Amino acid sequence: MKKSKKFKKLKLKKAKAKKEYSEIKIKKSGFISAIFKYYKVYPVLYTIAITATILASVLTVIIPKVTNTFLTNGFDPNKIIQLTYILISLQVGSGILMYIRNLTGGLIGVKIEIEYRNKVLDQLLKVDMSYYETSKIGESLTKLISDTEIIGDNMQAIPLAFLSALVTFIGGIIVTFSINWQMSLIVLGIILIIAVAAIFSVQIIRILNYKWRKVYTEVNADVTDRISTIALIKSNATEESEMKRFLSEHKRYYGASKKTINFNSFAQALLVTLLTGINIVGLVTGLHFASKGIIEPAVVISFMLSVNTLIFPIIQSIQFLTNWARASTAILRINEILDVKPKIVDADKAIKVNSISGDIIFKNVNFRYKEGSPWILKDFDYTFKKGKSYAIVGATGVGKSTISKLLLRYYDPESGEILINNTNLKQLNLKSYLGHVGYIEQDPQILYGDFTENIRYTKQNATNAEIAAAAKKANLSDYIEELPDKYQTMLGERGMNLSGGQKQRVAIARVFLKNPELLILDEATSALDNIVEKEIQAQFNKLMVGRTSIVIAHRLSTIKNVDQILVLEKNRGLVQTGTFEELKVKEGHFKNLYQAGLMD
Ligand SMILES: Nc1ncnc2c1ncn2[C@@H]1O[C@H](COP(=O)(O)OP(=O)(O)OP(=O)(O)O)[C@@H](O)[C@H]1O
Numbered sequence: 001m002k003k004s005k006k007f008k009k010l011k012l013k014k015a016k017a018k019k020e021y022s023e024i025k026i027k028k029s030g031f032i033s034a035i036f037k038y039y040k041v042y043p044v045l046y047t048i049a050i051t052a053t054i055l056a057s058v059l060t061v062i063i064p065k066v067t068n069t070f071l072t073n074g075f076d077p078n079k080i081i082q083l084t085y086i087l088i089s090l091q092v093g094s095g096i097l098m099y100i101r102n103l104t105g106g107l108i109g110v111k112i113e114i115e116y117r118n119k120v121l122d123q124l125l126k127v128d129m130s131y132y133e134t135s136k137i138g139e140s141l142t143k144l145i146s147d148t149e150i151i152g153d154n155m156q157a158i159p160l161a162f163l164s165a166l167v168t169f170i171g172g173i174i175v176t177f178s179i180n181w182q183m184s185l186i187v188l189g190i191i192l193i194i195a196v197a198a199i200f201s202v203q204i205i206r207i208l209n210y211k212w213r214k215v216y217t218e219v220n221a222d223v224t225d226r227i228s229t230i231a232l233i234k235s236n237a238t239e240e241s242e243m244k245r246f247l248s249e250h251k252r253y254y255g256a257s258k259k260t261i262n263f264n265s266f267a268q269a270l271l272v273t274l275l276t277g278i279n280i281v282g283l284v285t286g287l288h289f290a291s292k293g294i295i296e297p298a299v300v301i302s303f304m305l306s307v308n309t310l311i312f313p314i315i316q317s318i319q320f321l322t323n324w325a326r327a328s329t330a331i332l333r334i335n336e337i338l339d340v341k342p343k344i345v346d347a348d349k350a351i352k353v354n355s356i357s358g359d360i361i362f363k364n365v366n367f368r369y370k371e372g373s374p375w376i377l378k379d380f381d382y383t384f385k386k387g388k389s390y391a392i393v394g395a396t397g398v399g400k401s402t403i404s405k406l407l408l409r410y411y412d413p414e415s416g417e418i419l420i421n422n423t424n425l426k427q428l429n430l431k432s433y434l435g436h437v438g439y440i441e442q443d444p445q446i447l448y449g450d451f452t453e454n455i456r457y458t459k460q461n462a463t464n465a466e467i468a469a470a471a472k473k474a475n476l477s478d479y480i481e482e483l484p485d486k487y488q489t490m491l492g493e494r495g496m497n498l499s500g501g502q503k504q505r506v507a508i509a510r511v512f513l514k515n516p517e518l519l520i521l522d523e524a525t526s527a528l529d530n531i532v533e534k535e536i537q538a539q540f541n542k543l544m545v546g547r548t549s550i551v552i553a554h555r556l557s558t559i560k561n562v563d564q565i566l567v568l569e570k571n572r573g574l575v576q577t578g579t580f581e582e583l584k585v586k587e588g589h590f591k592n593l594y595q596a597g598l599m600d
């Protein structure tokens, strides 16, 4: 009974491995075509590298040939000096060529690595917000940093190693055969058998490698995620258990590495032993032929030198086949990012927005984050009139922030339209539209940089005076002026050095600087104390004059003066609209909220 269970498990495991194997086999990495593509991009560098490689290989195979000419036709001891000079010159020449090849190859590698990085980065900037909800940032970073390096390195090393191996091997074969074809035939036969074994083992390495890198990426993602929540760890004193977690994650990594390294080492050792063993075959064959008088005994030396030149290209081939496996794994993994098709992209003839001149209309908008998940907005119909101010209120999770995210086009409605200037938002050039939108989110984002850099983010060409004016309006300048480095004070990663309220003020300063036509404030003042909030509210009230403003807030003070309040309710959508004075007395959700003291 137990046995059959075990057998079943084993069978299942085998089936899984088979499936993974065929999946990886089917996934084409396009590595070869990428090499050709990059040859066209860097023709000069590649040509220099290839020429140097071929010449270096030619020099390598010439050495035994030259030696052979000296050894046959009667050995003349007086020529030893001459032979030494020639051999040293050939060796030095091959050294110089190797330098040129490594230099140009290395440069090509870095250039391709940078290109791949930029491609991945560009894609990471373009993918939809939803991409980041399902993928771990650490995974993307590993692919961005480590896989691109592997690709860059191999994109030059593999074709060059291949050429070098090919030229050396063919040249070596010619030279070996020219010395004695019968002996060469024996050696060549053995080499071919080993080559077949090598190709087979590379296939296995490829699969093991894919799994290994997968675990490596997962571990990296986990570590990145944990380190970025350091405050949570510190506040709960969970350093020890986190460390344990890292250790166990790395154990998993070690396990996956062990398999690959084990097989790699075994395959390499076996193949290299077999290959160097060819020397023995060459020596024994040579001695046998010499003893029969078929060749001169001295020829055994040049034959051995020549056989030796055959071994190196094969060892090189095994290495580059293994690297090829690594590189195609890296390309497959990078393609997992590059193949993501962003849905939020500009339409073909997207209309440039010079100004948000009309109302903002939600027309029968239906939205949910994923198919099958609950609707957040159902048949949402509302017109935000130009120049008027609005507040959206409702319980937590009801969909207030979602409305602002739809306005920023982080997502598109599943059906219905959002009209800006009477045109569907999807038809607009997003960059030009967002240029007129000011947004303060619930959790403001701070860059690693100083105050100037951070505030300037919404208007890249802003002068220092403009930045200072914006900081003043955001009630931030008094604080900044007190600091020794003033506007050059670094804010730390994610604004570590700032209080919650200060972070909000930086975000507020950004909006004052941008001076947008549409203002979206998502709990923009929630982290400020009452007094400061009042002061900033007064500034906002000024800023809101004449521009369409949508304010999401819980506090009475923030919504009291708006032109219209929208009340959202879970699963029911928009349940009430009206001014503060109207809603306060009207039977309904808002009155309940107000009376329960939830609106101050
Ligand atoms: N990216 C997302 N993917 C899936 N569901 C999401 C996503 N963002 C928000 N939600 C869900 O959508 C609902 C509405 O979220 P939203 O952020 O709009 O609420 P909210 O009204 O702003 O709440 P709060 O007052 O707490 O800020 C919530 O139930 C939330 O869990």
Ligand SMILES: [Mg+2]
Binding pocket: 400, 401, 402, 442, 522
């Ligand atoms: Mg919210």
